[in-house]
Amino acid sequence: MxxxxxxxxxxxxxxxxxxxxxxxxxxxxxxxxxxxxxxxTGSNRPGPTDREDRRALSILEKRFANGEIDEAEYNERRRILEGRDRS
The missing domain is CATH 1.20.5 (Single alpha-helices involved in coiled-coils or other helix-helix interfaces)
Structure with missing residues (x-):
């Protein structure tokens, strides 16, 4: 063998x-x-993270509170920011 x-x-x-x-x-x-x-882990999501979303909404609320933007612009931008998660 x-x-x-x-x-x-x-x-x-x-x-x-x-x-x-x-x-x-x-x-x-x-x-x-x-x-x-x-x-x-969901790290394949290309959009912004929850922390970035909250930060953007916080900045928007501060700008509205300071009078930099009016209510219509505030509502429109908030709708856009909140709609990012659903798209």
């Missing part, structure tokens, strides 16, 4: 491609884990 003694080890059945396929499998698994984590 010289076949087993001469070709025993990593990549014996695939030539030098055994290691390449193994590394490719590790990369694919890492990409799958990354995609799952990204979906679960």
């Amino acid at each position: 010289p076949f087993f003694n001469e070709h025993w080890g990593m990549g014996a059945g695939f030539g030098g491609f055994g290691l390449i396929f193994m590394l490719l499998g590790v990369v694919v698994m890492a990409l799958v884990v990354f995609a799952i984590l990204r979906l679960l």
